[in-house]
Amino acid sequence: MFAVVRTGGKQYRVHPGDKIVVEKLDGNAGDKVTLGEVLLAGDGGNLKSTDGLTVAAEIVAQAKGDKVTVFKKRRRHNYRRKKGHRQQHTILKIVAIGDHKEQKKAAPKTEAAPATEAPAPAKASKAKEAPKPSVSEPATVDATPTENPAPNNEAQANPPAQSVDAPPKAAKNKPADKPTAKTASTKNAAPAKGAAKKTPKGK
Numbered sequence: 001m002f003a004v005v006r007t008g009g010k011q012y013r014v015h016p017g018d019k020i021v022v023e024k025l026d027g028n029a030g031d032k033v034t035l036g037e038v039l040l041a042g043d044g045g046n047l048k049s050t051d052g053l054t055v056a057a058e059i060v061a062q063a064k065g066d067k068v069t070v071f072k073k074r075r076r077h078n079y080r081r082k083k084g085h086r087q088q089h090t091i092l093k094i095v096a097i098g099d100h101k102e103q104k105k106a107a108p109k110t111e112a113a114p115a116t117e118a119p120a121p122a123k124a125s126k127a128k129e130a131p132k133p134s135v136s137e138p139a140t141v142d143a144t145p146t147e148n149p150a151p152n153n154e155a156q157a158n159p160p161a162q163s164v165d166a167p168p169k170a171a172k173n174k175p176a177d178k179p180t181a182k183t184a185s186t187k188n189a190a191p192a193k194g195a196a197k198k199t200p201k202g203k
Contacts, residue, residue: 001100
């Protein structure tokens with residue numbers, strides 16, 4: 001059975017056992033409330049008359065909604081107002097719709113677990129054990145160690161690689177044919193302190 005009720009300017013579709021949040025109603029937790037403004041009622045697909053039909057509910061708690069911030073502003077007038085608001089609500093539990101009350105669901109019966117079977121008997125200890133393989137001693141081999149073919153000198157072991165097209169490197173002792181450094185020119189240099197100043201040319 002379901003019904004559509006109106007309270008606090010809003011409509012709610014309810015069933016017996018449902019919990020709804022409506023606008024604040026007078027009362028404390030545990031008080032009984034009757035919702036008489038029933039707009040529609042029915043059972044499954046069949047509608048029923050709402051004449052004299054009421055919905056019985058119980059107050060679960062008195063609560064408040066989420067905070068809403070109200071901010072007003074008028075630009076260029078130095079006007080700003082900020083306020084917060086929390087709407088008061090009432091939580092209801094629908095007990096019955098007319099004669100139809102909440103049907104308590106029976107707890108499912110737990111079937112007894114079947115007795116566990118006894119564990120399988122352990123294998124006979126007199127089972128034939130597999131014969132262990134006999135471990136023979138390692139044979140001794142007479143051998144002489146071979147010499148290490150790698151040279152002891154690291155330079156001989158890793159000679160520097162040279163490309164085929166590269167010219168042979170010049171010996172270190174031979175002087176390299178480098179151009180001699182040029183002497184600094186004194187054309188734009190400042191005259192010495194003791195030198196005589198040049199006389200300007202006559203016009």
